[in-house]
Amino acid sequence: MDIEKTDIEDIRRNVEEICAPWEGRPGNLIMILHQIQNRYSYVPRRISFEVAKRLSIPLARIYEVITFYNYFKLEPPGKNIVSVCMGTACYLKGAPSLVERLGQELGIKPGESTRDKNFYLQVVRCLGCCGLAPVLTVGQKVYSNVRPEQVPGILAEYRQGAVV
Amino acid sequence: MNRDELKKMRDEASAREKKTWIRVGMATCGVAAGAQETFFALREELKKQKLAVELKKCGCVGRCSAEPLVEVAVEGMPTVFYRHLTKDKVPQLVESHFLKKTVLRDQAVPLEDPKQLRIVLRNCGVVDPDSIRDYIARDGYAALAKVLAEMTPEQVIEEVKKSGLRGRGGAGFPTGLKWDLTRKVPSDQKYVICNGDEGDPGAYMDRGVLEGDPHSVIEGMMIAGYAIGADKGFFYIRAEYPLAVERIEKAIKQCHANKLLGQNIMGSAFSFDLEVRLGAGAFVCGEETALIASIEGRRGYPHPRPPYPSVKGLWDKPTCINNVETLANLPPILAKGAAWFSGIGMDKSKGTKVFAVTGKVKNSGLVEVPMGTTLRDIVYAICGGAAGGKKVKAVQTGGPSGGVIPEQYFDTPVGYENLQSLGSIMGSGGMIVMDEDDSMVDITKFYLGFCVDESCGKCAPCRVGGTQMLRILNRISAGDGEPADLEKLRDISLAMQKASLCGLGQTAPNPVLSTLRYFEPEYRALIKTPASSGK
Numbered sequence: 012m013d014i015e016k017t018d019i020e021d022i023r024r025n026v027e028e029i030c031a032p033w034e035g036r037p038g039n040l041i042m043i044l045h046q047i048q049n050r051y052s053y054v055p056r057r058i059s060f061e062v063a064k065r066l067s068i069p070l071a072r073i074y075e076v077i078t079f080y081n082y083f084k085l086e087p088p089g090k091n092i093v094s095v096c097m098g099t100a101c102y103l104k105g106a107p108s109l110v111e112r113l114g115q116e117l118g119i120k121p122g123e124s125t126r127d128k129n130f131y132l133q134v135v136r137c138l139g140c141c142g143l144a145p146v147l148t149v150g151q152k153v154y155s156n157v158r159p160e161q162v163p164g165i166l167a168e169y170r171q172g173a174v175v
Numbered sequence: 176m177n178r179d180e181l182k183k184m185r186d187e188a189s190a191r192e193k194k195t196w197i198r199v200g201m202a203t204c205g206v207a208a209g210a211q212e213t214f215f216a217l218r219e220e221l222k223k224q225k226l227a228v229e230l231k232k233c234g235c236v237g238r239c240s241a242e243p244l245v246e247v248a249v250e251g252m253p254t255v256f257y258r259h260l261t262k263d264k265v266p267q268l269v270e271s272h273f274l275k276k277t278v279l280r281d282q283a284v285p286l287e288d289p290k291q292l293r294i295v296l297r298n299c300g301v302v303d304p305d306s307i308r309d310y311i312a313r314d315g316y317a318a319l320a321k322v323l324a325e326m327t328p329e330q331v332i333e334e335v336k337k338s339g340l341r342g343r344g345g346a347g348f349p350t351g352l353k354w355d356l357t358r359k360v361p362s363d364q365k366y367v368i369c370n371g372d373e374g375d376p377g378a379y380m381d382r383g384v385l386e387g388d389p390h391s392v393i394e395g396m397m398i399a400g401y402a403i404g405a406d407k408g409f410f411y412i413r414a415e416y417p418l419a420v421e422r423i424e425k426a427i428k429q430c431h432a433n434k435l436l437g438q439n440i441m442g443s444a445f446s447f448d449l450e451v452r453l454g455a456g457a458f459v460c461g462e463e464t465a466l467i468a469s470i471e472g473r474r475g476y477p478h479p480r481p482p483y484p485s486v487k488g489l490w491d492k493p494t495c496i497n498n499v500e501t502l503a504n505l506p507p508i509l510a511k512g513a514a515w516f517s518g519i520g521m522d523k524s525k526g527t528k529v530f531a532v533t534g535k536v537k538n539s540g541l542v543e544v545p546m547g548t549t550l551r552d553i554v555y556a557i558c559g560g561a562a563g564g565k566k567v568k569a570v571q572t573g574g575p576s577g578g579v580i581p582e583q584y585f586d587t588p589v590g591y592e593n594l595q596s597l598g599s600i601m602g603s604g605g606m607i608v609m610d611e612d613d614s615m616v617d618i619t620k621f622y623l624g625f626c627v628d629e630s631c632g633k634c635a636p637c638r639v640g641g642t643q644m645l646r647i648l649n650r651i652s653a654g655d656g657e658p659a660d661l662e663k664l665r666d667i668s669l670a671m672q673k674a675s676l677c678g679l680g681q682t683a684p685n686p687v688l689s690t691l692r693y694f695e696p697e698y699r700a701l702i703k704t705p706a707s708s709g710k
Contacts, residue, residue, distance in 0.1 A: 037490060038452070038472035045414060045453050079474040079631075080455035082414050099377030099571070099607045100533035102621055136415060136456065139379030140204045141533035142239020142540050153207035 014055040014087075025050065026061040040066070040076055044083055053084035081136075088131035089124035091169045093117075093149050098137030100144040105159070109145055110134060112159040116166055129171060176434050177442045178320045181311065188312035193229040194250040197221075200242060200300055202235035202386040203418050204379075208242035209261050216262035217245075220269045228273065234387015236300030237541035241284055246300070247272055258284040290552055292519065294527050295380075295503045296543045299387030304422050307429040310390040316435060318506035319394050322401060323443040326509075331402040332358060335505070337513035339525030344370055344461075344498030345573065345602045346678075347524075347591040353495060356485040357403040360493040365405035367396055368489065368496040370466060371412035371419065374458040375574030376625060378605030380529040381499035383541050385412065385419035388503065389426035393449065395502030397440070398509060400447045403495050407448055411466055414453045424451055458575075458629035462677045463488075463496050465631070476633050477677035498603070500529055520546035524590035529604050534571075536608035537562045544589070551585040554608060565610040569693070573602025575622045575629075576682035578689025579615065598689040600682075615694040616701060619686045620648045626683035637680025640671040644687060656702040661691065 014022075029046045033039035043062060047054050054077055063070045077083045095101075095110050110132075114120060117130050124131040140146045143155030147165075154165055176184075199205070199214045214232060221228050236244055241258035247268075248254040255278050257268060264282065271279050293299075302309035310316070322331055336351030357365065369392060373381040384392060396408045412420050427449050430436040438446045452470050459465045460475040467489050469475040488494025504526060508516045517525045524546035530553060533539045537559030544553060554560060554567060561567045569579045578599035580587070587593050591601050609618065627641040644667050647660050668684030675681045691698065 038470050040472035041455055041469065042452065042472075045455070075474055076472070080457050082454075082456035097376070099574070099605070099618075099621065100539070102376070103534050103607065103609065103613060103618070136374065136458070137376040137379070138203070138415065139373075139382045140207045140239070141377055141379060141531060142204055142242065143207055144533065144539075146207065155207055 014051065014057055017057075022057055022061055026058060026065055030062065030065050040068070040073065041080070044073070044077065048083060051087075053087050055087075056085075086124075087128075088133075089128045090131075091129060091149055092131045092133065093166075094133050094135045094138075094147060095121075096136075096138045096140070096144070096146045096148075097134045098139075098141060098144070100141035101137075101146055104144040106145040108159045109147055109157055109162065112162045113147075113166075116163055127171070129169070130166070178324055181316055181320055181441070184308065185311050185314065185317070188308045192312065194248065195227075196229040196231060196248050198231050198233045198246040198300070200234065200236050200244045200246075201232040202383060203416070204235060204239040205242045205244065206418070210243040212262040213243045213245065213260055213265060216265040217269070220265050224269055224274065226269070226273055231303050232305075233301060234299040234304050235383045235541060236286065237296065237383070237543075238284070238286060238538060239540040240538055241540075244284075249273065249276065252276060252278070256284050256286045257282045288557060290548065290557055291543055292527050292545050293543050294507050294519075295384060295500050295529050296387070296541065297507065298391060299383060299541075302388060304387055304389055305425055307390060307426065307433060310388070314510065315390050315506070316394055318508075318510040319397050319401075319435075320441055322398055322509055323441050323445055328358060328402045328404060331398065331509065334509065334513045335402070338508045338516040339513075339520075339523075340501065340504055340508060340516065341524065341591065342498055343500035343504070343528065343603065345576065345600060347601060350497065350501055353485065353497075354399065354402050356483070357405075357493050357495040360486050362493050364407070364490075364492045365403055366489045366492055366494040367400045367403065367405045367408040368466065368470070368494060369396055369408065369410045369502055370461065370463075370496050370498050371410055371416075371423075372454045372461045372466060373413060373416075373499070373603065374461045374629075375576075375603055375605045377533050377607050378531045378574060378603050380531050380541060380604040382416050382419050383529070383531075384499050384503050385416065386422055389419075389422045390430075391503045391506055392423070392499055393426055393430060395497070395505035396449060397436075397447050398505050399495060399497055399502065401445050403493070405495070406446050408450070409470055409489070410449065410451045411460075411470055412451060412453060414455055420451060420453065427451070457631070458625070459631045459677070459679050462679060465677065466496065467494065474631075476631055477679075479676060500604070521588055521590050523592055524601075528589065528601065530606045531604055532558045532606045532608065534607040535561050535563075535565065535567075535610040535613065546590050547588040549586050549588055550580065553589070553606070554585065558608070561608065561610045565612065568609050568611050568613060569615075571599075571607040571609065571618065571686075572605065573600035573682075573685070574605045575625045576600060576678065576685055577602045577605075578685050579609070579618075579693060580689075581693045598685075598692050600685070615690040615697045616648065616652050619690045620645065620652065622686040623648060623683065626679060630679065630683075634674075634676040634680060636671045636674040637676070637683065640667045640675075640680070641683055643667055644684070648687075651698060651701050654701060654703065656698075658702055660702065661695070661698060664691065 341347040465475040465477040484494040
């Protein structure tokens with residue numbers, strides 16, 4: 012779904028759907044942003060414009076919040092989000108070498124997407140699976156006790172045309 | 176629901192309990208290891224063999240390194256835990272344990288541990304977190320019923336004061352005193368907040384409780400609300416814990432359906448409601464005033480205290496913020512009395528503490544021990560010491576706000592004051608075991624880098640001090656350090672401790688100071704001295 016080409020009425024309908032249940036509830040902005048990101052996988056600028064209008068708040072209020080919190084993304088991430096846990100246990104058990112290997116294999120740095128938009132690489136705060144360290148996730152799937160040499164095999168499962 | 180109906184529901188639920196059952200640990204760690212697949216495979220296999228066995232999901236038992244972990248009970252046989260029970264091992268398990276009634280010795284793991292005492296984790300790994308009936312069958316909401324029927328708010332506060340319970344989020348402020356302060360401020364509206372923004376890397380005790388026993392935290396919230404005079408509570412939970420959020424939301428719905436939340440709870444004058452708000456990946460939001468700003472929908476900037484949240488908190492109303500583990504302690508304290516609780520633990524640290532023991536340790540997972548248990552017992556007796564035949568060098572407690580404790584101090588009994596005198600803190604319960612291969616300078620860089628990333632930037636000591644210290648540490652580990660650098664680190668640390676606005680900046684230097692205190696030679700070894708560079 013390319014948000015830039017989406018019909019404005021369609022956008023307004025989506026914004027209405029997300030905002031309506033939070034009508035008049037104080038402190039609702041962050042919860043609304045969460046739902047936008049759940050739906051679009053990031054917070055698109057065109058949506059933010061409509062949310063500002065809908066909630067009668069300045070656009071700057073929205074961007075002030077988005078840019079403070081790590082969780083919110085301003086750019087659409089690649090299709091498969093690869094997250095490497097960088098909690099202390101994962102760090103001690105080799106998470107940095109996983110990031111390095113992933114970077115080599117994908118040709119990108121954390122926070123970037125591959126050119127074909129198939130992968131997005133990120134380093135995340137503790138996922139709380141420390142007993143399985145080091146841990147990485149691709150989408151919802153969790154890979155535990157990962158060694159760098161397993162990285163190419165894991166990525167292959169998500170390459171275009173891969174048989175899953 | 177009134178007290179009699181609750182009792183009836185409890186009796187019915189416990190009468191229905193089966194003697195033959197299987198429980199699959201399905202918290203985040205279990206699911207990550209494949210517990211969901213194990214669960215489905217078990218269901219299929221039981222159907223195939225036409226066995227009438229109750230199959231249940233539950234929270235985390237605590238032995239994360241053994242996941243997927245399955246507990247099996249057959250009438251006339253002792254209950255057994257099976258470790259690493261992936262779906263392919265299911266047919267073998269069913270055949271051996273249920274058809275032949277023989278325990279699969281090599282998969283079985285003993286989990287009974289006389290050194291542990293489960294108060295907070297009493298239901299984790301036992302009840303189905305999605306079932307309010309399970310919780311009620313284990314005397315859930317009985318403490319609330321007792322409080323509402325028999326005690327005034329002042330009596331509740333007095334009881335919690337007498338119990339000696341202190342905040343489990345890290346600082347160890349007496350819970351009863353916090354409640355008393357909030358209660359005494361006159362206001363038309365007050366709030367209770369559950370701080371579930373468990374941000375310390377390597378710590379997941381609160382996730383374990385929220386996912387494994389959500390109703391105990393809700394009951395704790397309600398008791399807190401009654402005590403301080405609040406009719407509204409908020410859960411503030413990390414967005415990175417989707418399963419915890421889902422289970423709390425479900426539990427709240429169940430409470431509504433059973434009239435345990437809403438107007439005139441259990442026929443009393445007490446009305447209370449709960450709502451969930453999500454964090455969005457900002458460590459500083461674990462700090463009370465920043466957390467409040469976040470619930471209000473703003474940037475999570477802390478503000479100077481006083482005024483304390485107990486006077487002026489959420490939307491400027493008196494607010495009491497308690498940590499997940501603190502809240503889960505409350506139902507047993509009110510049910511069994513302050514004397515019972517204060518009989519556990521040591522002088523100024525009462526009750527138990529849950530630790531997430533991780534890192535280079537053999538059996539990592541959640542352990543709950545009475546305060547006063549030695550670090551040696553936790554690391555060696557309970558968790559089996561270092562993995563792979565290595566030697567344990569130190570443990571790190573308190574995360575980015577804490578410090579390291581070298582092996583020679585492991586006979587110290589765990590308590591708030593004891594850990595502080597060793598230059599660390601109790602913290603929320605993260606305990607990272609480090610072995611002889613781990614560099615202290617490196618781990619310090621990790622923690623400091625974390626705090627630099629997470630500094631909100633509002634005050635200069637934290638924003639500038641952290642960055643400068645990290646620069647010095649990078650220089651040292653690259654081999655370009657100077658002897659004067661260590662003094663500089665100490666000076667900047669002092670400035671940050673004294674002048675930072677909130678807890679994040681005040682405690683960020685702790686990992687630096689504690690590693691310098693015990694492992695200065697490791698720093699010196701990396702610094703070129705005039706003598707060595709002259710060679």
